Amino acid sequence: MSGKFVVGYDGSEAARRALDFAIEKASAQGGSVVIAHVLEWSPYSFLTPTELEERHKRRKEELDRAETALMAPVVKEVSGKGVEVDTAIRYGKIAEVLCDIARDTGASQLVIGREGESGLAARVFGSVAGALVQISPVPCTIVP
Amino acid sequence: MFRKISFAAAAAAGLGLLSSPAFAQSVDDTVNQIFASATGWFVSFIFSPFPGTSFPWIVAWLVVAATVFTLYFVFIQFRAFGHAISLVKGDYSDPNDAGEVSHFQALATALSGTVGLGNIAGVAVAVGIGGPGATFWMILAGLMGMASKFTECTLGVKYRNEYEDGTVSGGPMYYLTKGFAERGLPGGKILAVLFSIFCILGALGGGNMFQANQAHQQIAGIVGDYPGWITGLLFAVVVFAVIVGGIQSIAKVTEKVVPFMGVMYVLAALVIILANFDMIGWAFGQIFAGAFTGMGVAGGMVGALIQGFKRAAFSNEAGVGSAAIAHSAVRTKEPITEGFVSLLEPFIDTVVICTMTALVIIISGQLIVDADTGHYIATESGMLQTVDGNTGVSLTSAAFATAFSWFPFVLALAVILFAFSTMISWSYYGLKAWTYLFGEGKSKELAFKVIFCIFVVIGAAANLGPVIDFSDAAIFAMAVVNVLGLYFLMPIVKRELESYLSRLRSGEIRKFAKH
Known part of the structure; x- marks a missing residue:
């Protein structure tokens, strides 16, 4: 079976491990990988008038930065490994959006990294992993 | 949100001046005198009553406008209420637009500019002068005002x-110019300039000085009297840090705390109302009876009506045009959707929050009833007799304190935070008007921001009377220009509305599927 792997990627080491894992599996199966980056966002947050005015501009800047600083280098790095690589950058709640991407792309598996127990980022990631296993529409692998 | 506060507070402020050092006293006095003599004519023009009555023409202006819009759009505030809630929930938002300004965010920001002193102190004044009956007229004016908001916010978007960099600017000055040009009408530019001038004055007055003034009264009420310019200076520094220093984190904190405070206020009111469950029917009885008979208030039924209408207009700003500035940043292909969302604003502000305040004051028995007649007792000043003679904020405070003795402290904190968030909102509205007049540019914008901060100090230092009169007058002057423009532009809104509703019915516009 040639599967499509959606990998949650945020530039962290754990995410990198997850990506390497997915690349290895995909390569073995002749499958492909979608590197997905989700910018945490809630439409129910509170903004100041100035933030409202600049939101559209900031969003563009955030997307550009994610594309050039985060995605471009990693895509370049893994593109030589013989696996077809796609990217997705979206806004929303991380776990929910990863599931949406998995559904939209017809993925066969979701892969994310886990940070262990160090620091706040790990806690955030931990909760993403927790939420993801509960709601994922496809099998989900958490790479330690 | 703009509200005449208690005479008691004014008296306390007066005493404070007497006890403060001679220097501070002379600063405060001088500011006051210059201010009163410079603005008196403007204030008396805006608030002049119809000949032979005590009904200010400006209140009639707003109520007539709200009625016209309600009829012209065939009770849109009731027809579109459910759809407005769907929009706020994001049912119709394209998931690909995630990360853009949502309907909820535009509404929340606009609300934090209007929810404030009007809901706490303004209602107390309405009920304190107009009796419980004023509540009925206030709710009615709030419901009608929803149509005015709908009209102006649709046009605002x-x-x-x-602009090319992705930022947006909107508001009455833009729809007055572009909308009039589109319809081939003359005078749009003149109206836009007039609106901008009044908006700057309103921002400096009601959106700034009045807020600083009230925040000072609250702090002085807790820590004891001291000169107002000290509070003013402190506030000015914080406001400066936010609007000039760009320290959005301070504003962000306020933006988060203010809705929390608002919710807590409503919950506390609900607890008090539910705890007196058996009195709810009686309270509404008083509201209805008072609305049509006056029940002893000065001016009878008309007195109650004027107070109710006036406070609703002050509180929800429908027709003033300020909300159109805040709402215009939303990301939508359909301007009318923001109109729908904005009609929730007077509802939440006036019909829900203001009514809560009124019910708590009535139920907690703050108004003294004449045992013989069953009517309320009007004093010579026109205020009704209350327990301990409380008026304004202190009346609301006393009403809540009957259930929670610690509530006055929370209320004081809420007033200070509301004042601050209102200042931030209005500094933005004022800035938009300023840049419309003078053009955009770093140094021009800085000039306005510095002026704004100076007025914070003036507002906190000045005595109540002239500041409040001027604040109210400037805000209402905005409404004169804005509503006049809306009459000419409402056919455009009607066209948008009909097109949208037909596409909604045909299923062309539909909810985005949720997984």
Whole structure:
């Protein structure tokens, strides 16, 4: 079976491990990988008038930065490994959006990294992993 | 949100001046005198009553406008209420637009500019002068005002300026110019300039000095009297840090705390109302009876009506045009959707929050009833007799304190935070008007921001009377220009509305599927 792997990627080491894992599996199966980056966002947050005015501009800047600083280098790095690589950058709640991407792309598996127990980022990631296993529409692998 | 506060507070402020050092006293006095003599004519023009009555023409202006819009759009505030809630929930938002300004965010920001002193102190004044009956007229004016908001906010989005870098600017000055030009009408530019001038004055007055003034009264009420310019200076520094220093984190904190405070206020009111469950029917009885008979208030039924209408207009700003500025940043292809969302604003502000305040004051028995007649007792000043003679904020405070003795402290904190968030909102509205008049540019914008901060100090230092009169007058002057423009532009809104509703019915516009 040639599967499509959606990998949650945020530039962290754990995410990198997850990506390497997915690349290895995909390569073995002749499958492909979608590197997905989700910018945490809630439409129910509170903004100041100035933030409202600049939101559209900031969003563009955030997307550009994610594309050039985060995605471009990693895509370049893994593109030589013989696996077809796609990217997705979206806004929303991380776990929910990863599931949406998995559904939209017809993925066969979701892969994310886990940070262990160090620091706040790990806690955030931990909760993403927790939420993801509960709601994922496809099998989900958490790479330690 | 703009509200005449208690005479008691004014007296306390007066005493404070006497006890403060001679220097501070002379600063405060001088500011006051210059201020009163410079603005008196403007204030008396705006608030002049119809000949032979005590009904200010400006209140009639707003109520007539709200009625016209309600009829013209065939009770849109009731027809579109459910759809408005769907929009706020994001049912119709394209998931690909995630990360853009949502309907909820535009509404929340606009609300934090209007929810404030009007809901706490303004209602107390309405009920304190107009009796419980004023509540009925206040709710009615709030319901009608929803149609005014709908009209102005739709236009605000439709005619906003979108710049190449992705930022947006909107508001009455833009729809007055572009909308009039589109319809081939003359005078749009003149109205836009007039609106901008009044908006700057309103921002400096009601959106700034009045807020600083009230925040000072609250702090002085807790820590004891001291000169107002000290509070003013402190506030000015914080406001400066936010609007000039760009320290959005301070504003962000306020933006988060203010809705929390608002919710807590409503919950506390609900607890008190539910705890007196058996009195709810009686309270509404008083409201209805008072609305049509006056029940002893000065001016009878008309007195109650004027107070109710006036406070609703002050509180929800429908027709003033300020909300159109805040709402115009939303990301939508359909300007009318923001109109729908904005009609929730007077509802939440006036019909829900203001009514809560009124019910708590009535139920907690703050108004003294004449045992013989069953009517309320009007004093010579026109205020009704209350327990301990409380008026304004202190009346609301006393009403809540009957259930929670610690509530006055929370209320004081809420007033200070509301004052601050209102200042931030209005500094933005004022800035938009300023840049419309003088053009955009770093140094021009800085000039306005510095002026704004100076007025914070003036507002906190000045005595109540002239500041409040001027604040109210400037805000209402905005409404004169804005509503006049809306009459000419409402056919455009009607066209948008009909087109949208037919596409909604045909299923062309539909909810985005949720997984």
